[in-house]
Structures are given as structure tokens and as C-alpha cells.
Amino acid sequence: MFEYLKIQSILRSYSVYFSGDTDQLISELKVNNTFFLVDRNVHEKFLSGLLHAELKNVILIEANELNKTPDFCLSLIELMVENNIKKSSKLVAIGGGVIQDITSFIASILFRGIDWIFFPTTLLAQADSCIGSKSSINFNLVKNLLGTFNPPSEIYINTKFLNTLSESDIKSGIGEIFHYYYYKNSDYISRMVSEYHRILADRSLIEPYIQESLSIKKEMVERDEFDKGPRRVFNYGHTFGHALEALTDYYLNHGQAVTIGMDLANFISLNLGFINQLQYDVMRKELEINFPNFRFPLDSFDKYLQLLSKDKKNTNENVTCILTKGKGDLFLYELVFNENNKALVRNYFTSNFA
Numbered sequence: 110m111f112e113y114l115k116i117q118s119i120l121r122s123y124s125v126y127f128s129g130d131t132d133q134l135i136s137e138l139k140v141n142n143t144f145f146l147v148d149r150n151v152h153e154k155f156l157s158g159l160l161h162a163e164l165k166n167v168i169l170i171e172a173n174e175l176n177k178t179p180d181f182c183l184s185l186i187e188l189m190v191e192n193n194i195k196k197s198s199k200l201v202a203i204g205g206g207v208i209q210d211i212t213s214f215i216a217s218i219l220f221r222g223i224d225w226i227f228f229p230t231t232l233l234a235q236a237d238s239c240i241g242s243k244s245s246i247n248f249n250l251v252k253n254l255l256g257t258f259n260p261p262s263e264i265y266i267n268t269k270f271l272n273t274l275s276e277s278d279i280k281s282g283i284g285e286i287f288h289y290y291y292y293k294n295s296d297y298i299s300r301m302v303s304e305y306h307r308i309l310a311d312r313s314l315i316e317p318y319i320q321e322s323l324s325i326k327k328e329m330v331e332r333d334e335f336d337k338g339p340r341r342v343f344n345y346g347h348t349f350g351h352a353l354e355a356l357t358d359y360y361l362n363h364g365q366a367v368t369i370g371m372d373l374a375n376f377i378s379l380n381l382g383f384i385n386q387l388q389y390d391v392m393r394k395e396l397e398i399n400f401p402n403f404r405f406p407l408d409s410f411d412k413y414l415q416l417l418s419k420d421k422k423n424t425n426e427n428v429t430c431i432l433t434k435g436k437g438d439l440f441l442y443e444l445v446f447n448e449n450n451k452a453l454v455r456n457y458f459t460s461n462f463a
């Protein structure tokens with residue numbers, strides 16, 4: 110095991126470790142008063158011999174958006190209180206972003222805050238969400254409406270968990286990784302594009318890509334932990350991507366929707382004169398490798414525009430998005446929602462995904 114990063118958070122400093130023997134670490138955490146919140150799928154595939162499901166402090170959770178709610182979190186709190194959880198107890202989250210969000214939210218409100226440790230098991234959680242302090246819970250069918258900033262005290266990454274992850278979840282993680290690389294103009298972009306198919310087949314190759322992604326994110330999280338200023342550029346591809354996810358009822362996974370979102374942001378940047386055709390084409394060729402197999406339903410174009418205009422990051426009737434002046438040069442832009450710009454967005458989908 111080695112400590113790869115130490116994040117200097119305003120809330121508390123915490124470390125990311127890479128370890129090939131997470132079973133040993135989990136065993137050591139099996140002491141009184143530790144509660145394990147574990148993704149049911151991960152438990153079945155990796156942990157049924159180690160964490161017995163009948164134990165009162167082992168809670169198996171279905172990782173889906175319907176469980177990322179205040180009611181579900183309160184029901185878990187009720188269960189743990191019945192089983193004598195104390196302020197000195199630790200929560201251990203084992204799973205992807207859903208388990209992370211649930212645990213981190215509970216850990217911030219229970220006893221006004223208790224310690225938690227995270228073993229991320231999806232690529233998205235390992236390369237992105239495990240650092241950055243955010244917890245997000247859905248409310249009244251609005252995704253991620255409630256939340257807190259509450260980082261874990263330790264994060265342990267073991268890429269063996271990725272071996273059982275679906276290809277779609279790997280591609281989702283790759284989309285998020287790409288967006289950090291474009292922010293930084295990392296030379297890992299071309300490396301990842303050339304190794305793309307090998308990574309899908311052999312997930313042990315992915316560790317350096319996770320490390321690069323986390324290093325880039327760490328630097329920004331330490332500058333703007335509460336997402337009020339420069340961290341907002343990490344919304345690159347997300348405004349357009351979120352609306353696509355919602356339009357397809359989440360049939361498109363997050364990271365591949367973001368991949369299309371980045372290409373659309375680049376297309377708008379090209380048409381508004383911020384980048385030239387060659388810059389667009391180079392990025393397009395890289396992004397294309399992670400595009401989903403997808404046809405845009407043109408008869409739902411107005412609904413797509415509505416979803417865009419409702420994005421929670423908008424500050425007025427314009428669409429607040431991130432555009433590019435080239436790799437490594439992202440900026441916040443208020444896209445006026447006039448007929449020209451709407452036509453531009455339509456044109457993008459008609460010529461690429463119709």
C-alpha cells in the first residue's frame with residue numbers, strides 16, 4: 110500500500126492510498142462500532158466471505174438513484190441507532206458514487222458529523238468522486254438537490270474491483286477522466302486514446318490514468334473546495350451532458366453523456382470563433398472513441414432545450430456552460446439562448462447523432 114495523495118481540505122486533510130490488499134484493511138476495520146455500508150453487488154462479488162451479511166453492522170445497499178434520498182438515509186440512521194451507533198463510531202463505505210453519496214450525507218448529519226472511510230469500487234468513484242468533499246442526495250425527484258461538503262478521512266483504491274464492472278461503467282468513468290485531462294491539457298489524453306481498447310479488456314492498466322485524474326482534481330479542490338470560483342470549469346461537458354442523460358431517462362450513462370457534452374461545447378466554441386477547425390477536429394477524434402451508440406430523438410429537441418435552460422448552474426435565462434479556447438484553456442460562458450444558438454445546438458445533433 111502507498112499513500113498517493115494528501116488533500117489539504119478546509120474541512121480536514123485526508124489521504125488517498127492505493128492498495129492491492131483491501132481485504133486485509135477491511136478486516137482490520139471490523140472492530141466494535143464500525144458500520145459498513147456496502148454496495149450489494151460488490152458484496153456478492155468480493156466480500157461475502159469477509160463481511161457477513163447477517164451481522165448488525167453490515168448494511169447492504171442497492172446502488173440506485175431511488176435510494177439516494179433523505180428517507181432512505183434516515184431509515185439507515187434509524188437502523189444504526191437501534192444497533193447502538195456512537196459518535197465515536199466509524200462508517201465504512203464500499204461501493205461507487207451512490208454508496209459514497211449516501212454514506213457521506215449520513216456521516217455529515219449523524220451526531221453533527223462522524224468519521225467515514227471510503228473504498229471506491231467504480232472507475233468514476235476511483236478517478237473522480239472519491240475526492241472533492243461533495244455529497245449529493247436526490248429530493249422530490251430532483252437529482253442531487255440536497256448535499257453537504259464532507260470528505261472521508263481515508264480513501265483506499267484497489268483496481269481489482271474494476272474487473273467486474275460493466276463496460277458501460279468503465280466508459281462512464283473514462284468520460285469523466287477525459288474532462289480532467291482536457292482541463293489540464295494532459296499528455297495522458299493521447300495515451301488513453303491509444304490504449305482505450307486494451308484498457309477495456311484489461312482493467313489493471315488503468316491505475317496510472319486514475320492517478321493522473323486525481324492529481325489534476327486535487328490541485329483544483331485545494332484552490333476552490335466549495336465550488337464557488339475556478340472549480341466551476343469542471344462543469345465542462347456537464348451542462349449539455351446532464352440534459353442528455355435526463356432526456357434519455359438515464360439510459361445514457363453519465364460519463365459518455367459528458368463526452369458528447371464536451372464535443373458539443375467544442376462545436377459551439379468553434380462556431381463562436383474561440384477555436385479553429387483543426388483544434389476542433391483533433392479533440393473530436395479523441396472524444397469520438399468514447400461516444401455511446403446513440404441516436405438523438407430530434408422530435409424531442411424542444412424538451413432538450415427546456416432541460417438545458419433548467420440546469421441548476423444557470424444564473425439567469427442564459428445557459429451557463431464551459432467553453433474552450435483549446436486544450437488547457439476552459440472558461441465559463443453565458444450562452445444566450447437566442448434562435449441562432451438554439452439552431453447551432455440542433456445542427457450539432459442533426460449532423461452527428463440523427
Ligand SMILES: NC(=O)c1ccc[n+]([C@@H]2O[C@H](COP(=O)([O-])OP(=O)(O)OC[C@H]3O[C@@H](n4cnc5c(N)ncnc54)[C@H](O)[C@@H]3O)[C@@H](O)[C@H]2O)c1
Nearest residue numbers: 150172205206207208230231233234238243244270273274
Ligand atoms: N459526490 C460526488 O462528488 C459525486 C460525483 C460524481 C457522481 N456522483 C454520483 O455518483 C453516482 C454514480 O456513481 P457510479 O458511477 O460510481 O456508480 P454507482 O454507484 O451508481 O454504481 C453503478 C453500478 O455498478 C455496480 N457496481 C459498483 N461497483 C461495482 C464493481 N466493482 N463490480 C461490479 N458492479 C459494481 C453498482 O451496484 C451499480 O449497479 C450518481 O448518483 C452521481 O450523482 C457523486
